[in-house]
Amino acid sequence: MKMNVSLPGLDLKNPIMPASGCFGFGKEYSEFYDLSKLGAICVKAVSPLMKRGNPTPRVAETPGGMLNAIGLQNPGLESVMENELPWLERFDVPIIVNIAGNTIEEYMDVARVVSKAPNVKAVELNISCPNVKEGGIAFGTDPYIAKELTARVKDVCHVPVYVKLSPNVTDIVTIAKAVEEGGADGLSMINTLLGMRLDLKTGKPILANETGGLSGSAIKPVAVRMIYTVSQQVSIPIIGMGGVTNADDALELILAGASAVAVGTQNFVDPFACPTIIEELEEKLKDYHVDHIGELTGRSWRPSLQPLTTR
Amino acid sequence: MKKVEAMTVVSQRTIANNIYECSLKGDLVSVMNEPGQFVHLKVTDGIEPTLRRPISICSVDTNERTFTMVYRVEGIGTKKLSHKLPGERVNVLGPLGHGFPMEELKSESHCLLVGGGIGVPPLYELAKQLTSKGHSVTAVLGFRSKEDVFYEREFSRLGPTFVATEDGSYGEMGFVTDVIGAKQLTGDCYYACGPRPMLKAIESNMPIPGFLSLEERMGCGIGACLACVCDMKNEAGYRKVCSDGPVFKAGEVVV
Numbered sequence: 001m002k003m004n005v006s007l008p009g010l011d012l013k014n015p016i017m018p019a020s021g022c023f024g025f026g027k028e029y030s031e032f033y034d035l036s037k038l039g040a041i042c043v044k045a046v047s048p049l050m051k052r053g054n055p056t057p058r059v060a061e062t063p064g065g066m067l068n069a070i071g072l073q074n075p076g077l078e079s080v081m082e083n084e085l086p087w088l089e090r091f092d093v094p095i096i097v098n099i100a101g102n103t104i105e106e107y108m109d110v111a112r113v114v115s116k117a118p119n120v121k122a123v124e125l126n127i128s129c130p131n132v133k134e135g136g137i138a139f140g141t142d143p144y145i146a147k148e149l150t151a152r153v154k155d156v157c158h159v160p161v162y163v164k165l166s167p168n169v170t171d172i173v174t175i176a177k178a179v180e181e182g183g184a185d186g187l188s189m190i191n192t193l194l195g196m197r198l199d200l201k202t203g204k205p206i207l208a209n210e211t212g213g214l215s216g217s218a219i220k221p222v223a224v225r226m227i228y229t230v231s232q233q234v235s236i237p238i239i240g241m242g243g244v245t246n247a248d249d250a251l252e253l254i255l256a257g258a259s260a261v262a263v264g265t266q267n268f269v270d271p272f273a274c275p276t277i278i279e280e281l282e283e284k285l286k287d288y289h290v291d292h293i294g295e296l297t298g299r300s301w302r303p304s305l306q307p308l309t310t311r
Numbered sequence: 312m313k314k315v316e317a318m319t320v321v322s323q324r325t326i327a328n329n330i331y332e333c334s335l336k337g338d339l340v341s342v343m344n345e346p347g348q349f350v351h352l353k354v355t356d357g358i359e360p361t362l363r364r365p366i367s368i369c370s371v372d373t374n375e376r377t378f379t380m381v382y383r384v385e386g387i388g389t390k391k392l393s394h395k396l397p398g399e400r401v402n403v404l405g406p407l408g409h410g411f412p413m414e415e416l417k418s419e420s421h422c423l424l425v426g427g428g429i430g431v432p433p434l435y436e437l438a439k440q441l442t443s444k445g446h447s448v449t450a451v452l453g454f455r456s457k458e459d460v461f462y463e464r465e466f467s468r469l470g471p472t473f474v475a476t477e478d479g480s481y482g483e484m485g486f487v488t489d490v491i492g493a494k495q496l497t498g499d500c501y502y503a504c505g506p507r508p509m510l511k512a513i514e515s516n517m518p519i520p521g522f523l524s525l526e527e528r529m530g531c532g533i534g535a536c537l538a539c540v541c542d543m544k545n546e547a548g549y550r551k552v553c554s555d556g557p558v559f560k561a562g563e564v565v566v
Binding site: 021022023024028029031032033052053056057058059060061062063064065066068070073216217245265267268269270271272 | 312313314315353358359360361362363404527528529530531532533534535536537538539540541547549554
């Protein structure tokens with residue numbers, strides 16, 4: 001077993017998982033492959049009550065990526081507990097529930113309940129959604145609030161807590177350290193970068209929300225840089241994400257400092273993205289002087305004696 | 312399990328101003344049974360463009376294992392698609408979505424097919440299937456101008472066909488609704504696909520039951536990303552254009 005990864009709350013058979021918001025609650029992708037192949041599944045953000053999301057258009061394409069402003073549309077906590085999570089129990093895969101709220105209490109309310117579901121092995125606090133007016137990113141840009149939110153959710157949550165960081169900050173290290181102090185068990189990074197496109201026929205924004213979150217290949221260098229920087233400053237593990245389209249991209253995030261990797265936008269391009277990356281990654285590892293994929297985490301900044309590959 | 316397939320281009324030609332007709336061959340054709348469904352195409356191996364392109368299925372030939380799309384070149388995705396030559400491959404995800412329902416039609420029904428611009432193509436496979444099941448069709452096809460008109464002859468073979476152009480340069484002058492009114496066209500039900508203002512006008516003017524096919528910017532095309540939702544008319548919920556639609560019963564969703 002070269003590919004298994006052990007993280008707080010999560011025993012992953014491989015380090016690849018779909019990223020929150022890019023995989024719904026798994027049903028659609030289960031029509032393409034057996035979801036048990038995945039390292040984990042990070043489901044769409046769950047809020048206490050159903051959220052309708054933003055008006056359309058909600059997506060706009062950009063060079064090497066896309067902007068989205070879905071607005072955290074989801075069926076709400078009760079429906080997720082009754083319908084979505086039980087349905088996922090048929091697969092041998094740990095579930096990470098992404099949580100969104102307008103107030104600290106709302107995050108706590110969702111965490112308290114979802115962390116009792118038998119297949120939920122961790123939660124991910126979404127303090128970085130750029131597409132909602134309240135909550136979301138407000139919690140992700142102020143280190144004091146981010147720390148307090150983390151600490152208070154930790155008090156009521158029955159599983160480890162990962163905090164998803166926003167790249168839309170002056171200094172991501174400050175936020176990362178703050179949530180680590182607040183008791184976070186791990187970090188997820190990065191969420192989307194705030195961006196915008198205009199329609200040249202109307203002169204107006206393409207997205208009904210005007211601004212949206214940029215994802216896809218275009219943001220991978222930003223993810224690599226931020227994971228590289230943060231992983232040297234904190235001692236909790238990082239689930240890396242941002243523009244991963246293939247095994248090479250995943251390896252780059254791992255070498256930068258990620259222990260596991262989430263795949264987002266690429267699921268839309270290729271519904272088989274995750275299982276394909278898992279297979280490719282296993283093949284690639286044969287070229288490396290390692291017994292286990294964990295040895296590659298942070299290799300970019302760790303002192304090393306041997307060359308990385310045999311080729 | 313659903314699949315994707317690298318299908319082979321067998322033909323590609325221009326049939327009107329900026330309008331292309333392209334046929335692809337492959338195994339997925341065997342599951343293309345419902346008129347009104349669409350395919351989601353990856354037109355390049357690279358990252359430009361990033362996303363797939365949803366294109367409606369215009370006609371299906373199961374014996375030849377081919378299906379035909381008629382599309383308008385709008386941006387880089389469709390432009391790259393239009394450059395594909397016979398023998399080249401296109402990565403196809405589909406067929407996706409729910410098409411035009413025909414099960415509830417009484418035998419020998421008369422159906423009015425209303426298409427606007429690039430909304431015309433999915434109605435062609437529908438017309439073929441309806442007529443082969445013993446129903447009759449009348450088609451009303453709207454275009455901007457004479458050079459935009461396509462498939463008039465194809466529809467004429469299946470039933471009476473009227474063409475309207477906004478500038479009057481071909482057929483009747485005006486919109487499809489003008490033609491329907493002037494000729495007093497009706498039937499047991501209607502099927503419509505076209506721009507939103509056209510669908511709105513049809514939905515509010517037609518006194519008979521009908522079905523509308525919607526277009527929206529899409530991400531995944533399979534119902535996971537929630538990019539292409541539309542509101543429902545009577546309840547608080549929403550529908551996904553890609554996986555609940557693209558065809559909805561008139562009155563079900565806000566057009």
